[in-house]
Amino acid sequence: MNEVLSLEHVEVPAYEFEDFYPEHLAKDAAEQHKNSAFSSTLSGLAKVAPLKSLAVKSSKLLNKDEDIELIRSERRLEPFWKIEVKRIINYELVQNYRTNVENPDAKSVLIEDASEEIKVNTPQNMNIQTSYISFNVKEICQRDIIFSSVIDGMERSHVHESLLQAYLKEPKYRSKPLESEVIEPSLLQSGLMQRARQKLLETTIINAPTLDEKTVIECLEIYFRPVFAFEYHHKKDNRTAIIEVDGLTGKVIDNGTSWFSQKANQEKMKSLLKDVVSEVAGSIVPGGATIANMLLDNKK
Secondary structure: OOOEEEEOOOOOOOEEOOOOOHHHHHHHHHHOOOOOOOOHHHHOOOOHHHHHHHHHHHHHHHOOOHEEEEEEEEEEEEEEEEEEEEEEEEEEEEEEEEEEEEOOOEEEEOOOOOOOOOOOOOOOOOOOOOOHHHHHHEEEEEEEEEEEEEEOOOOOOOOOHHHHHHHHOOOOOOOOEEOOOOEEEOOOOHHHHHHHHHHHOOOOOOOOOOEEEEEEEEEEEEEEEEEEEEEEEEOOOOOEEEEEEOOOOOOOOOOOOOOOOOEOOOOHHHHHHHHHHHOOOOOOHHHHHHHHHHHHHHHH
C-alpha cells in the first residue's frame, strides 16, 4: 500500500478580524456590568432573561460604584483554527453480481470484451419467473473520510464551534492578513493533530485489499478575533473581576478569563505556523514532517 501526503495549502494563512463593535461601546458595556461581576450568584441569575433586570439592580445595592475601580484594560486578539483534512483510500473489493436475463431463449451470456460465456440460470422455483446470471466482479473503490472543524486556539470549553463558525459566515465581520500582536495559541501541535487523526482513523474500511492511501490537508488557517478585556478591583473586598466584551458581536462575559501573558508578533507567529504544518503532516502520515519542511523551505 502506498501512503501519500498532499498539502494543498503549504503556508498557513493567518488573519485578524477588524473591530465591528467599537471600543468605546465595549467600555460602556463593561461599566454597566461591573457590579454584577462581583456577585457570582446574581451574575448567574443575570443570564436568565426575566431575572436580568432584578439581578443588575440587586448587585448595585450590594456593590457601590465608588467601591469598584477599573485598574487595567486591553484589546486582544484571540486565536481560533479552521482545519479540513481528507483521507482518501482506494481499495478493491470482489463482489458477486446477479442480474435478470429477460430473453427466455437465452442459454448463456457473453459480456462484451469478456473471454468466457456466463451460463444462464433457469428458474427452478415457481416463485422465480425470470432467468438470471451470476458472476464475480472486482470493484475499484474510493472512500473519502473528512475531518472539518473550527477550534478555539486556547482550548476553552465555553468557546463553542458554532460561535466561531458564525464569525466566518457573517459577511459584515471583515478579516485581513495578520499584522498585529496576538495572543499566542496554546493549541498547536498536540490537540489539533489528535482531533484530526482520531476522526480520520475512526472509520473502518471494509476488509479488502487497499491499493493506495492519500491524506490531503485541504485547509489549515488561523484567525484572531478582537476581545476587549476590563479588569476591575473591589476596594472594600480587595477582589478583582474581569469583564470581556466580544469585539465582533458585543456580547458581554462578566466572569472573564485571566490575562494571557503569552503574546506573539508576526515573526514569532510565522515560525510557530511553520512548525504547525510540519507537526500536522508528521502526525497524519509517517514521514510527512520531512515532506512539509521541504515544501516550506522551497517557498522562501
